Amino acid sequence: MVSAFIRNLHESFQSFPLSKKVLLAPRFADGQMWLHQVCRAYGHVLNVEVQTIESIALKQAALKLFQQKKTVIRPQQSFWIIQQIMMELTKGKDPYLSEAMITPGMVSCFHRSIEDLRQAFVHAKDLELSQFIDHRKGAYLREVLLRYEKMLHAHHFVDQMLIAQLVDVEKDDTIFIMPENSSLTQARQMILQTIAGERLVKPMVGLPFTASESDFPADKAQLFHATGTLAEVREVMRRVLSHENPLDQVEVIASNYEAYASSIHTLSSELDISCTYGGGLPLQYARMGRTLLKLVHWLENDFPIADFIALLRDGGLSLRNIDESIRSSEWIRTLENLHIGWGKERYVDLLESIEDGGAVEEKPLLVSLRKVFQGIFATWPSENAWSPAFIMTWLQKIVTKYGTIQNEDDAVIVKEMDDLVASLSSVDAISSSLMKKEVALQYVAQLLSGIRVNGTSTPSPGAIHISSLSGGGLTGRPITYMVGMDEHNWSVASRQDPVLLDEERQRISANLILASERGRLVKIDQNKRLGSINGNVTLSYSSYQIAEGKQASPAFELLQIFRNMQKLLDADYSAMGNALGMPVSYLSHKVINFEENFLPLDSSDLWTVALTDGHDQMRNGRDTLNAEYLHINKGSQAVMNRVSYAITAHDGFIQSDTLVAEMGQRAFSASQLERYAECPMRFYFGYVLGIWSKDEAAYDRTRWLEPTDRGNLLHRIFFEYLKHITAGGSLPTNHDRSIMQSITEEQLTDYKRLIPAPSQHILQKESNEIRQDVEWFYNEELTKTTRPLYFEQELTIDGEPMQLKLTDGTFLTIKGFIDRIDQIGPHTYRIIDYKTGSPAKYRENAYFAGGTQLQHALYALAAEQWLKDTGRDRDAQVTESAYFFPTARGVGREVVRLQDKYEVLTVLVRSLLTSLEQGVYIPTEDAKRCRYCDYATVCVNHAAFMADKKNHPDNAVRLRELLEVEAID
Ligand code: SF4
Structure with a gap:
């Protein structure tokens, strides 16, 4: 059936068969869709061209504009001019x-x-x-x-007010046809009046869709409500797919376009259903758009290297055009190894310094990277001299040079960026105002939000067309869904203009449209436009807003359609609510019950059918799920094994000959054996599987150095100082505070370069703390009577790991460094291990602490053997070991262990090695250890089951050695 409006439009064309006709529409796309509808209903129309008021005015005034050397100002340009004036x-x-x-x-x-x-x-x-x-x-x-x-x-700019004064009456006999439009501004009215004059024809648009006499097919409309936008969109798709009509017979009019278009896009992409979007989609729906937004984030957050690497990794940026032979993974690995962290200056500085000392084969790659970043940071504004034009040009340069264009949307974005930059530059050439970076970024966010992708203002064959309330109902398609018809989306915002209040508008000029009036007129035009819809219509709304957790009421217009449909003019909301029944949820009950040929939309719907009975009750679907998904099945099995008493492979009981052989040949450090005693599973993840958390500088606005970095820095300072003052071999040791201080400053400078500080304030604060710790160390050293001899001594003989002979005559291949060996007296020594944390865990009576404190004994034995075997002192005896806490936190405390328990050490080491070789890599039962463990996301609560497992008699043999170790305090 043809709507009254299309009939009227056709009649207007028919009245002037031979004349040239200009069809004036608010937008070109609207006019094309009207024309398309007329042609579909009545066949070809001749001598009709589509124009807008702006386009005919420009066409008319073009010659005068050229002669007077004037250009038309674009809205974006006028915005920036107003901004500059303000x-x-x-x-x-x-x-x-x-x-x-x-x-x-x-x-x-x-x-x-x-x-x-x-x-x-x-x-x-x-x-x-x-x-x-x-x-x-x-x-x-x-x-x-x-x-x-x-x-x-x-x-020499002109706007519509000035163009209205330049246009003339059209000289030929062109007929202008423009459907009623109640919200034309005075300038547009004047242009129309001047050009068209008496030759303006105004076909009637028809009645609002809510009027009972309108063409709108209320009598056969279908209505439903849903529990949220996504549920509503899924139901629409189910209905579309359940019928056999081609997709390009469907138009979906979204009352809240932004929310619904995004949901439709997500779902239709999953289902591989083609859709066209009248208003396009936001920037982030295209890869290039996401790249731009990530670059803005990179700039906003002081250039964290992780952002740049993420862009390379997901292909948003590519450095292939720098050197095609280098793979993306190589660029990424090199950048990761640089430890840039964040901060613009660090990129080039670090690359330059590493370039100087780096391996020859890496040089070309490092040089290329340096040039990339030198280019990116070539010109840079000072603190308050930013502008949106600078940032947009900067973004444009990066995406033009390194951005990857993979589809039409990406190309559209690059083109839009070019236009925006050109427009900003043209205004900048007139005058420019500079501002803070944060303010400039706000303007950039606004500019980027204006870029739309995936937009096709007219529908395409083979695709569902998604339109907004302000432009929908023009396709003439026979199947229409109007979604989001709730009260909020359909209420007219009668908000006052905060700059020109309605009261002031009335006093200034009768030509000014009042804000309250504008909303009313827009609604009239919109409802009339929707009145020309015919065919099958389905109207819906979300009766529950999931994000806000509250109910939503239907729009008054929906009630009106319900009244027209039921021929009950006084029906109220509750009558409509009763008629609508239960809302449709994400998983439709109609699908579950296979009602009305409703098709399952996707695997979620299918699984709902499989997992529920005919009365919407959940079945126990574990067997069905396990049968279908092998990995879920394995996962379930693993969980069952974890919670049982048995110690299985899922608890880290690994039976592997390769592993046994490997453990038998391995060189162990004391800390590795201690780690094993603390938690065998953690040892397994790190030292067997080689899974470590990434060593990258992460931005923390409250901290400069991680505890490990801080410890390393202090170790470095102590080492350099002792090495320096003992170089001459003088006795007693000649301490010198100024040397200590200058080494401290040197090392601090080095670390500042290696690890970026979040702010000057934090850098200063932590540097002072380091200086205080060094002062503690220095003062403690003054009181020492022992002679420092060896520092950071590696346990090797002739470059090979030492074979440490235990008291039972067996050997352990050992590796590691001893922080320091001091001489106490003739042939007697003590070893010292610096600790920069808290001394709390070193209890006086916990000599081995269940194998978690082995180092003092193992390295004492190793140091003694090393001194003898290397000929440094054939009668050497290491009589004591000390954990030394030379910092403000440790208050210079020393925890001393006399070395008289080598037999127990042997038992302990042998038990640990046996346990390792037997494949026991079970989790600790001490959940406190899991709190700061890197593998906690894998283990979850595994530790909670371990105490019961360890105590279970069935596991006694398997865990014997490990339990023995744990018992030795
Ligand atoms: S989370 Fe706990 S059980 Fe798992 S590896 Fe870490 S310390 Fe061990």
Whole structure:
């Protein structure tokens, strides 16, 4: 059936068969869709071209504009001119708006008001302070308008107000056909009046869709409500797919376009259903868009290297055009190894310093990377000299050079970026205002949000067309879904314009449209447009807003359709609610019960059918799931084994000959054996499987050095100092505070370069703490009577790991470093291990602490053998070991262990090695150890089951050695 509007439009064409006809539409796409509908219903129409009021005005005025050397100002340009004027006005004495108040939102408000005034033919000289409730605001607005008029004049710009004065009556006999439009501005009306004059034909649009006499097929409409946007969209897709109509017979009109278009896009991509989007989709739906947003994030957060690497990794940026032979993974690995952390300066500085000392084969790659970052950071504004133009140009350069264009959307974004940069540069050439980086970034966010992808204003064959409430209902497709018809989405915002209040508008000019009136007129036009929909319609809304956790009411228009449908003119919301019944949920009960041929939409629907009985009750579907998904089955088995008493492979009981052989040949350090005693599973993850957390500098705004970095730095300082002052072999040791301090400063400078600090303040604070720790160390050293001899001594003989002979005559291949060996007296020594943490865990009576404190004994024995075997002292005896806490936190405490328990050490080491070779890599039962463990996400609560497992008699043999070790305190 053809709607009244299309009939009227056709009649208008028929009335002037031979004349040239111009069909005037709000947008070209709207006119094309009207024409398409007419052609589909009545066959070809001749001599009709689609135009907008702006396009015919430009066509008409083109010659005069050329002769007068004038150009038409674009909205984006006028926005920036207003912004610059407002910035200029902040410089005056006692400004109405300060610089901090000139935000993108504020400029948008003034830009809109100035546009409204210009469209209503209001000049600055027409504005009187008495017209404004707030005189200061009136004076400010008048000044902005005055300066804007001067700018237009000085730079030969024209806007619609000026174009209206340039156009003439159309000389030929062209007929202008324009459907009723109640919200035309005065400038547009004047252009239309001048050009078309008496030859304007206005076909009637028809009645609003809610009117009972309209063409809208309310009598056969279907209505439903759903528990959320996604549930509603899924139901629409189920209905679309359940019928046999081609997809390009369907239009979905989304009342809240942004929310619904995104949900539809997500679902249709999953289901591989083609859709066209009248209003496009936001930038982030294209890879290039995501790249731009990530680059903004990179800039905003002081250039964390992780952001740049993520861009290389997901292909948003590529360095292939620098050197095609280098794979992306090589660029990434090199960048990761640089430990840049964050901070613009560190990129080039670190690359330069590593380039100087790096391996020859790495040089070309490092040089290329340096050039990339030198290019990216080539010109840089000072603190308050930022501008949106600079940032947009910077982004454009990066995506042009390194961005990857994979599809049409990516190319559209690059083109849009070019246009935006050109437009900003043209305004910048007139005048520019500089601002803080944060403010400039706000403008950039606004500019980027204006870029749309995947947009096709007219529908395409083979695809569902998604339109908005402000442009829907024009396709003439026979199947229409109107989604999101709730009260909120359909209420007309009668918000006042904050700059030009309605009261002030009335006083200024009758040509100015009131804010309250504008909303009403828009709604009238919209409802009339929807009135021309015919065919099958389904109307729906989400009766529950999941994000806000509250109920939503249907729009009044939905009730009106319900009344028309039921022929019950006084039906109320509760009558409609009763008729609608239960809302449709994410998984439809109609699918579950196979009602009305409803198809399962995806695997979620299918699984719902499989996992529920005919009464919407859940079945125990474990067997079904396990049978279908092998990995879930294995996972379930693993969980069952974890919670049982048995010690299985899922608890880290690994039976492997290769592992046994490997453990038998391995060289162990004391800390590795201690780690095993603490938690065999952690040992297994790290030292057997080789899974370690990534060593990368992560940005923490509250901290410069991680505890390990801090410990390493202090160790380095102590080492350098002792090496320096003992170099001459003088006795007693000649301590020198100035040497200590200068070594400290040298090492601090080195670390500042290696690890970026989040701020100067944190750097200063932590550097001072390091200096204090060094002072503690120095003061403790002054009181020492022993002679420091060897520092960071590696346990090797002739470059090979030592074969340490235990008291039972067996050998252990050992590796590691001893922090320090001091001589106590003739042939007697002590070894020292620096600790920069807390001494709390070193209890006086815990000599081996269940194997977790082995180092003092193992390295004492090793040091003694090393001194003898290397000929340094054939009669050497290491009589004691000390854990030394030479920092403010450890208050210089020493925990001393006399070395008289080598037999127990042998038992302990042998038990640990046997346990390792037997494949026992079970978790600790001490859940406190899991708190800061890197593998906690894998283990989850595994430790909680281990105490019972360890105590179970069935496991006694398997765990004998490990339990023996744990018992030795
Ligand atoms: S989370 Fe706990 S049980 Fe797992 S490896 Fe770490 S310390 Fe061991």
